[in-house]
Amino acid sequence: MPRPIILDCDPGTDDALALFLALASPELDVLAVTVAGGNVGLDRTLANALALVALTGSSVPVFAGADRPILGAFKSETRVHGDDGLGGVVLPPGGDPAPGVAADTIRAILRAAPEPVTLVGIAPITNFALALMTEPHLIDNVSEIVLMSGAWGEGNATPAAEFNALSDPEALAVLLASGARIVFATLELTAQALATPAHLAAWRASGTGRCLTAACDIQGSVPLSRRLGGTGAPLHDPCAVAWLLRPDLFTTRPAAVSMDLGPGPGRGRTVIDRWGRTGVPPHALVLETLDSAGFFGLMQERLNRLP
Ligand code: BDR
Numbered sequence: 001m002p003r004p005i006i007l008d009c010d011p012g013t014d015d016a017l018a019l020f021l022a023l024a025s026p027e028l029d030v031l032a033v034t035v036a037g038g039n040v041g042l043d044r045t046l047a048n049a050l051a052l053v054a055l056t057g058s059s060v061p062v063f064a065g066a067d068r069p070i071l072g073a074f075k076s077e078t079r080v081h082g083d084d085g086l087g088g089v090v091l092p093p094g095g096d097p098a099p100g101v102a103a104d105t106i107r108a109i110l111r112a113a114p115e116p117v118t119l120v121g122i123a124p125i126t127n128f129a130l131a132l133m134t135e136p137h138l139i140d141n142v143s144e145i146v147l148m149s150g151a152w153g154e155g156n157a158t159p160a161a162e163f164n165a166l167s168d169p170e171a172l173a174v175l176l177a178s179g180a181r182i183v184f185a186t187l188e189l190t191a192q193a194l195a196t197p198a199h200l201a202a203w204r205a206s207g208t209g210r211c212l213t214a215a216c217d218i219q220g221s222v223p224l225s226r227r228l229g230g231t232g233a234p235l236h237d238p239c240a241v242a243w244l245l246r247p248d249l250f251t252t253r254p255a256a257v258s259m260d261l262g263p264g265p266g267r268g269r270t271v272i273d274r275w276g277r278t279g280v281p282p283h284a285l286v287l288e289t290l291d292s293a294g295f296f297g298l299m300q301e302r303l304n305r306l307p
């Protein structure tokens with residue numbers, strides 16, 4: 001039986017490839033795609049999610065969610081994703097968003113779910129937090145929460161913080177207090193999913209589908225990461241989806257995680273206790289290593305399943 005998931009995203013170049021990976025994978029039953037403002041504003045992330053879903057031919061409903069964090073101001077990341085969120089790659093417009101807002105939809109799905117649902121968050125996870133803050137008992141219907149979020153070391157948005165965690169640290173704190181097991185694909189993990197021009201050339205040579213081509217065009221627009229040596233750009237968000245498909249590609253470590261919610265330069269930092277120094281029992285699972293060749297092979301194989 002496919003595993004039911006809700007995918008919360010902010011496309012976003014790497015979100016686009018994560019969406020493709022999820023929708024190409026028969027192991028997953030994507031019940032809803034929920035969208036937040038993040039890499040670019042909600043108007044664009046929503047339009048992008050609708051266009052990407054339509055390109056795959058999927059009829060999964062797409063819901064608009066939060067356009068800003070619980071506290072603080074919205075800040076985009078156009079340096080990586082371009083002003084339109086997809087690096088200037090123009091796709092045919094998608095359909096209309098489903099009626100209703102993301103947090104209501106997440107609660108409705110969890111209330112009615114015959115089996116626990118996995119929440120996959122690859123954006124500032126305001127939508128999940130709003131849903132769980134208003135009906136916390138629904139956590140009993142969550143099997144686990146898988147996030148691309150955080151770092152145990154240096155951040156990418158600030159020296160201390162990763163972009164998704166910084167974009168709504170209070171939301172992440174809500175999830176950490178929810179009692180669910182949270183799986184973290186951090187920056188250290190996603191650095192091992194470094195898409196080089198050679199990877200993209202191999203993908204392009206492997207097929208001619210419109211989604212494969214769009215994936216290569218979108219990822220090809222991303223500037224090579226200075227932080228990671230200038231040889232490629234990390235496929236952050238697909239790592240969270242890949243964990244659900246091929247956990248054998250990863251090594252993991254249980255850890256307690258807390259948030260820096262202060263106003264200073266550490267704000268948004270995920271404090272990850274990898275060595276048990278705090279004495280707090282581990283309630284998260286940190287993905288530590290990735291079989292990079294296996295990951296890129298999985299991506300290539302799944303992208304070729306799409307039209
Ligand atoms: C995360 O931030 C966004 O820019 C990406 O889409 C990814 O979800 C990486 O820090």
Ligand code: CA
Binds near residue numbers: 014
């Ligand atoms: Ca994202």
